[in-house]
Amino acid sequence: MRLIDADAEIKKIEEEIERSYKAIDRWRSGGMPGSSxxxxxxxxxxxKNNIADCKREIRMLKSYTTAYNPEAIVKKLEDKIEYAGRLMVEKPADKLDEIANNTAEDYIQAYIEAIELVKGGGNIEQPRI
Structure with a gap:
């Protein structure tokens, strides 16, 4: 299964509709040389049939359910950050406390990066090899 950005697709289709209306105006105002x-x-x-098809496609895209709710995911990740923060020891007494703090900090950083990813729409830039 592949997720799509329905809003971006709708925008592309709306742009196609706009171009189609302009094409109709051009054809009505003069057509092409030699056209009857x-x-x-x-x-x-x-x-016009193309425009109608585009409008049907937009309605169909708008009717699809969202694969996930980004706001709900961000909220859960923020809750995890808060929980990891509560696990940290203010004044580490020994090496285990330091390890626990480092682990909690690593989790917090990972959750922050996950939030940025979700807010960015899931677009991951792949490193070049």
Whole structure:
């Protein structure tokens, strides 16, 4: 299964609709050299059908459920940061306390990075090899 950014797809489709309306205006205002009225009418109908298809696709995309709720995930991660912070020892008494603090700090950093990832829409930039 592959997740898509439905909002980005809807924006692309809306841009296609806008281009289609401009194309209709161009065809109606002059068509193409050598085009008959029948050719112009047929082309305008074709473009209008494309617009209708685009609008149906937008409705379909808007009807899909979200794969996950980013705000809920961020809230859970923030709760985990708070919990890890409570596990830290203010004045470490021995090496075990230091290890526990370092571990908690590592968890907190990982949760912060996870929050940034979720807020960024899940886009992960792959390192170049």
């Amino acid at each position: 009225l029948y050719d112009i009418d047929a082309k305008v109908r074709q473009i």
